[in-house]
Amino acid sequence: MLFCEKQLIGRQSYIYLLTACKNCNASRPICTYCKNIAWPDYKYVFFAKTIPAQKRTILLFPLYICIINSIQMSHSAINRKKNTENIYNIPNFLSAYRILAFPFLIWMIIAGQEKLFVGFLITNLITDILDGFIARRFNMQTQFGARLDSLADVGTMIAAFAGLVIFKTDYFFIHKWGFITFAGLYLLSFLVTFIKFGRICGLHLYSFKTTGYVMGIFFAWIFLSTPPQWYYYLMVCVSCWANIEEIIIFILLKEPKSNAKGLYWVIKSVKKVNRY
Incomplete structure (x- = not known):
């Protein structure tokens, strides 16, 4: 079970499917609920699977923050590579x-x-x-x-x-x-x-x-x-x-x-x- 950023913030999680990228043929996890591309930190996700859903919000709050930050950093790096934003202005x-x-x-x-x-x-x-x-x-x-x-x-x-x-x-x-x-x-x-x-x-x-x-x-x-x-x-x-x-x-x-x-x-x- 993997998390996308949107569902993670909402304290929910959904099963992901692996699809191949059209450009590089690499496998990327896609959320089956909202179709967003996920960039999770796998060690945190693996640990989160072992804890009941009703306790995740309290017990894993620091981990949620770490995962969100890692997702944001990944997305920022991707945006820079694709030159979607000109940050040098x-x-x-x-x-x-x-x-x-x-x-x-x-x-x-x-x-x-x-x-x-x-x-x-x-x-x-x-x-x-x-x-x-x-x-x-x-x-x-x-x-x-x-x-x-x-x-x-x-x-x-x-x-x-x-x-x-x-x-x-x-x-x-x-x-x-x-x-x-x-x-x-x-x-x-x-x-x-x-x-x-x-x-x-x-x-x-x-x-x-x-x-x-x-x-x-x-x-x-x-x-x-x-x-x-x-x-x-x-x-x-x-x-x-x-x-x-x-x-x-x-x-x-x-x-x-x-x-x-x-x-x-x-x-x-x-x-x-x-x-x-």
Whole structure:
């Protein structure tokens, strides 16, 4: 018994048939339920066969994650070989820059280099806007780029909040409950997607793109001057709504999805699927 990625995430398993590839004549396992090609890790699958189905979810949760990750790595390697995605483009390079800048931002915080930190943070925020715009404008959007951008966003967010706590301590503690509420919802969205899909993924909602602009202006403003009180409340409301929307969408989705736009579009697509 083998697992395909879709049925594994759904905590189900189905028998597979071996079929020959038309191009290379190699045998590949095909799911008899959903017809998806499977790329399993056989040692984990063999172990899973010996455990009753009702106990697999609890006992084999770490193994499920390992299998999903190995499937994803295999699919990524296949995509690169077939050149289905051109991952070497400007948006991905900008996202990679933000990831590489993260440890330097943390070092600047530890070293107390506030001016240098602010310069690099603003550069990160600008590149965050640019990579999304270039990807959409010149049709350079890829699954790899979406994951890379999500990872870069997390790093920039962590660095920005760490800098806020260290360099603007008084402001942070005066407004701590707004920041704590946002941070709690932000972490909860990661927890929900990890529990449901076995990995962390980003939806790139319109509300999150708006949040990125609003928070980018806020962080640039607070390190250069002091933003007015109304803008702080606007930032908290917009960012909290984006996280709540993302959590609801993660609950509704049956499989990971990038560029989901928003709750309205997800509900519309779910209704369309249920109709048929």
